[in-house]
Amino acid sequence: MSIEAVAAVRPADRAGRPMDAFRSNKLAALGLLLLASIMALAALAPLISWHDPAIQDVVHKLGRPSLSHIFGTDEFGRDIWARTIFGARVSLMIGFASTALAVLIGSCIGILAGWYGGRLDTFVMQVMDVLLAFPSLILGMIVVAMLGPSVSNIVLAIALTSIPPFARIARAPTIAIKSRDFVDACRSFGFSTPRILLGHVLPNIVAEILVMAALWLANAIRTEASLAFVGLGLKPPIATWGGMIREGFDNILDNPWLALVPGTAVLVVIFALNLLGDGLRDAVDPRLKDAT
Amino acid sequence: MLVYLIRRTGLALITGLAVLTLVFCVVRILPGKPSHVILGDFASQAAIDALDKRIGLDRPIPVQYLDFMGKAVTGNWGVSMVTDRPVIAEILSVLPWTLELTLAALLIGVATGIPLGVLAALKRNRAADNVIRVVSLVGLSFPAFVSAVLLLLIFAIELGWTPVISAKTGSFKAWAQSLALPAINLGLINAAYITRVTRSAMLEVLHADYIRTARAKGVPWYAVVWRHALGNAMLPIVTVIGLFLGILIGNSVLTEIVFNRPGLGKLIVGALSQRDYTMLQGLMVIYTLLVVAVNVLTDLVYGLVDPRVEIR
Numbered sequence: 001m002s003i004e005a006v007a008a009v010r011p012a013d014r015a016g017r018p019m020d021a022f023r024s025n026k027l028a029a030l031g032l033l034l035l036a037s038i039m040a041l042a043a044l045a046p047l048i049s050w051h052d053p054a055i056q057d058v059v060h061k062l063g064r065p066s067l068s069h070i071f072g073t074d075e076f077g078r079d080i081w082a083r084t085i086f087g088a089r090v091s092l093m094i095g096f097a098s099t100a101l102a103v104l105i106g107s108c109i110g111i112l113a114g115w116y117g118g119r120l121d122t123f124v125m126q127v128m129d130v131l132l133a134f135p136s137l138i139l140g141m142i143v144v145a146m147l148g149p150s151v152s153n154i155v156l157a158i159a160l161t162s163i164p165p166f167a168r169i170a171r172a173p174t175i176a177i178k179s180r181d182f183v184d185a186c187r188s189f190g191f192s193t194p195r196i197l198l199g200h201v202l203p204n205i206v207a208e209i210l211v212m213a214a215l216w217l218a219n220a221i222r223t224e225a226s227l228a229f230v231g232l233g234l235k236p237p238i239a240t241w242g243g244m245i246r247e248g249f250d251n252i253l254d255n256p257w258l259a260l261v262p263g264t265a266v267l268v269v270i271f272a273l274n275l276l277g278d279g280l281r282d283a284v285d286p287r288l289k290d291a292t
Numbered sequence: 293m294l295v296y297l298i299r300r301t302g303l304a305l306i307t308g309l310a311v312l313t314l315v316f317c318v319v320r321i322l323p324g325k326p327s328h329v330i331l332g333d334f335a336s337q338a339a340i341d342a343l344d345k346r347i348g349l350d351r352p353i354p355v356q357y358l359d360f361m362g363k364a365v366t367g368n369w370g371v372s373m374v375t376d377r378p379v380i381a382e383i384l385s386v387l388p389w390t391l392e393l394t395l396a397a398l399l400i401g402v403a404t405g406i407p408l409g410v411l412a413a414l415k416r417n418r419a420a421d422n423v424i425r426v427v428s429l430v431g432l433s434f435p436a437f438v439s440a441v442l443l444l445l446i447f448a449i450e451l452g453w454t455p456v457i458s459a460k461t462g463s464f465k466a467w468a469q470s471l472a473l474p475a476i477n478l479g480l481i482n483a484a485y486i487t488r489v490t491r492s493a494m495l496e497v498l499h500a501d502y503i504r505t506a507r508a509k510g511v512p513w514y515a516v517v518w519r520h521a522l523g524n525a526m527l528p529i530v531t532v533i534g535l536f537l538g539i540l541i542g543n544s545v546l547t548e549i550v551f552n553r554p555g556l557g558k559l560i561v562g563a564l565s566q567r568d569y570t571m572l573q574g575l576m577v578i579y580t581l582l583v584v585a586v587n588v589l590t591d592l593v594y595g596l597v598d599p600r601v602e603i604r
Binding site: 134218226248 | 307310311313314315318426429430432433434435436437438441442444445449537538539541542543545546549550560561564565567572576579580583587
């Protein structure tokens with residue numbers, strides 16, 4: 001292509017791009033801001049709420065919003081606002097822990113499968129596909145029911161259902177990278193396989209994995225809330241959003257706030273993470289800009 | 293087409309067996325024995341052993357595996373440990389409710405998601421596109437039980453348009469009323485996913501050369517969009533709809549609970565809380581069958597959507 005042709009093509013090609021980038025970054029920034037606010041609320045929960053989330057006050061049960069209880073009280077007279085911000089701690093902690101575990105295990109599986117290839121790769125990825133085919137919430141419910149609803153078991157169950165996507169996303173670029181010249185160069189220097197994988201392959205795929213992690217964090221938080229809603233969350237009196245919505249649902253005719261406040265909280269967190277994930281994906285890989 | 297069908301069905305059966313194997317493994321590998329969970333922490337060793345014997349957990353793992361697979365395939369899923377009725381009868385009695393709900397939701401999802409996705413792609417980066425993108429992102433951020441509670445609160449409790457408790461009592465009106473809210477709840481979440489994938493698939497094809505050729509030939513714009521472009525965008529859309537089935541099934545469980553609708557969802561939550569081990573196994577088999585059936589259906593739709601598939 002001549003320089004003129006390039007010059008003629010470029011502007012049309014780029015039309016709208018800066019605007020696009022600006023808009024998607026704006027949305028991603030909004031997502032980050034929302035997430036940061038909720039994390040701050042969760043971190044500062046004991047300072048922000050002037051009620052203990054577990055203290056019961058049966059005289060004031062199912063209270064409507066008031067100056068003392070800004071979102072009212074639940075069936076045991078516990079402050080809904082306090083329980084919601086303390087519930088954020090549980091949701092975020094389980095979400096982050098399970099996603100981190102899934103990223104760790106999934107990426108290792110994907111990188112090793114992609115690196116070694118052959119039968120191992122075929123077998124491992126088939127197992128992943130099968131795991132992916134089974135409805136993840138059902139699998140999570142079964143695992144938690146079998147193991148019992150403790151923090152570590154819930155983290156394990158959610159991580160188990162989120163491993164396949166990370167294995168897939170780590171495998172594809174590993175296969176592409178292993179035939180590149182710099183990997184051959186590493187080999188010729190006599191670098192060990194772990195050193196090549198950790199020092200030279202991983203840095204090249206970490207961005208894609210992190211984008212995926214943001215989107216799956218949203219999923220993990222939704223799964224935790226769903227498990228708690230069906231009664232497979234942390235046991236009371238610990239406040240969880242899913243559990244609060246369930247209790248609120250039982251008393252919805254008396255006080256809709258019970259379900260609406262934690263419901264909004266979980267929606268806002270997931271929405272923020274989706275915004276952030278979308279924006280990050282656009283930033284990392286412009287090719288995928290319009291992919292879901 | 294026939295050869296294609298037979299081969300796809302064969303593959304689906306293998307997938308089905310693999311999923312069953314996975315289910316078996318997950319249940320056995322996990323620490324914590326079912327008998328222990330069923331009988332509680334204070335059960336005597338003798339009681340645990342007796343229950344192990346009754347549900348066959350005292351046998352070697354390979355024997356248990358063959359037994360499980362054999363029974364799964366032949367439909368002999370045992371008797372519910374709680375109701376003492378055959379598991380398969382319990383499941384079949386509520387299956388139509390779940391299928392009806394899922395199909396209605398799929399219909400709503402396709403009927404709203406595809407037009408919205410096409411519209412967004414055509415109006416790329418303009419106001420309509422931005423609104424559709426943000427709304428669909430909100431839609432897929434909704435946990436199904438939160439949106440269900442919201443719908444119930446607004447339409448059943450505040451407005452009184454539908455009964456709070458679904459009752460399918462004979463008349464068409466009662467049936468439609470009981471199905472409406474759950475189906476809308478699941479359908480709108482579905483629509484959010486379908487809108488996004490339709491938009492991106494349409495954006496891919498709208499820039500293709502044959503679209504420009506068609507326009508240059510003077511094919512009317514609506515025909516270019518709906519026949520030429522959407523026709524070719526359908527393949528990824530169908531793939532994604534098939535993949536979302538797992539999410540749809542999970543969401544249907546939550547929806548059934550909120551609307552107190554009979555179905556697989558209520559059955560599995562009941563089985564989990566009552567430790568109905570045989571019922572759980574049966575449910576896992578039926579979920580596997582559903583997944584496999586959808587895989588085959590997705591392939592069939594491929595054949596309908598893309599004539600090239602026949603040749604392969």
